[in-house]
Amino acid sequence: MCNASITTNKLSVGYKPTSGSSLKGREVVVQADLTFSLYEGEMVCMLGPNGCGKSTLLRTLAGLQPPLSGEYSFSEQSERSKRIALVLTERLSMENTTVHDVVALGRYPYTSFLGGLTEADEAVIDEALARVGLAGEETKGSFFNAHSDGEKARILIAKALAQQTPIILLDEPTAHLDLPHRIKVLRLLRQLAHEQNKTVLISTHELDLALALSDRILLMTPGRGIQLDTAEALKAQDAFTTAFGMDIFELIIDS
Numbered sequence: 001m002c003n004a005s006i007t008t009n010k011l012s013v014g015y016k017p018t019s020g021s022s023l024k025g026r027e028v029v030v031q032a033d034l035t036f037s038l039y040e041g042e043m044v045c046m047l048g049p050n051g052c053g054k055s056t057l058l059r060t061l062a063g064l065q066p067p068l069s070g071e072y073s074f075s076e077q078s079e080r081s082k083r084i085a086l087v088l089t090e091r092l093s094m095e096n097t098t099v100h101d102v103v104a105l106g107r108y109p110y111t112s113f114l115g116g117l118t119e120a121d122e123a124v125i126d127e128a129l130a131r132v133g134l135a136g137e138e139t140k141g142s143f144f145n146a147h148s149d150g151e152k153a154r155i156l157i158a159k160a161l162a163q164q165t166p167i168i169l170l171d172e173p174t175a176h177l178d179l180p181h182r183i184k185v186l187r188l189l190r191q192l193a194h195e196q197n198k199t200v201l202i203s204t205h206e207l208d209l210a211l212a213l214s215d216r217i218l219l220m221t222p223g224r225g226i227q228l229d230t231a232e233a234l235k236a237q238d239a240f241t242t243a244f245g246m247d248i249f250e251l252i253i254d255s
């Protein structure tokens with residue numbers, strides 16, 4: 001690891017209810033006073049129980065919702081679309097849209113005013129699809145909606161790779177994949193972090209794979225902040241029991 005690519009300072013994340021909400025005027029704070037740094041060349045997996053704020057933090061860092069207080073900053077000062085690629089797991093339906101066109105969306109920060117793709121752009125698209133195991137003209141020309149949920153997830157990861165950003169944020173990227181592809185995707189993301197000096201932050205429930213493959217774990221405890229350390233250090237501190245309210249390792253063994 002070298003330079004910090006993402007730095008937060010007393011960052012609080014959550015929601016400001018809409019005008020039609022019964023909570024109008026009241027902020028809903030999910031996590032408060034988060035201060036940490038993520039570095040170039042590392043893959044960090046974010047773990048924690050449902051509702052602890054993993055997706056909220058990702059969406060805040062990606063600029064999809066404003067922070068409630070505090071601040072965050074990036075070492076890369078280019079426009080956001082060239083700085084961060086975001087992969088969400090929400091099920092998408094894109095009628096009459098080909099796989100090529102979905103992945104090509106990752107090139108929009110670099111295309112001309114008219115949105116034309118160059119040979120270099122097409123090469124990046126081909127490489128991104130090959131990286132996720134979906135190479136080939138037949139796949140590129142197929143419709144996005146014709147693919148399984150797992151294949152759609154890999155196509156969206158390819159789109160993020162085609163964007164060629166120094167930071168990639170992913171929310172449950174392996175949620176619809178079988179075990180072999182879950183392992184392949186996380187290994188790929190770790191390889192990208194290490195070989196291309198990217199910062200990769202992943203929200204996941206894949207405890208076993210996160211412990212085995214991540215450089216560090218960002219562990220969220222509901223309403224009690226985060227711990228950011230290696231898996232071994234967090235195990236030694238019994239931090240997972242605190243976060244999940246039970247000895248999850250004993251539970252896995254007993255099952």
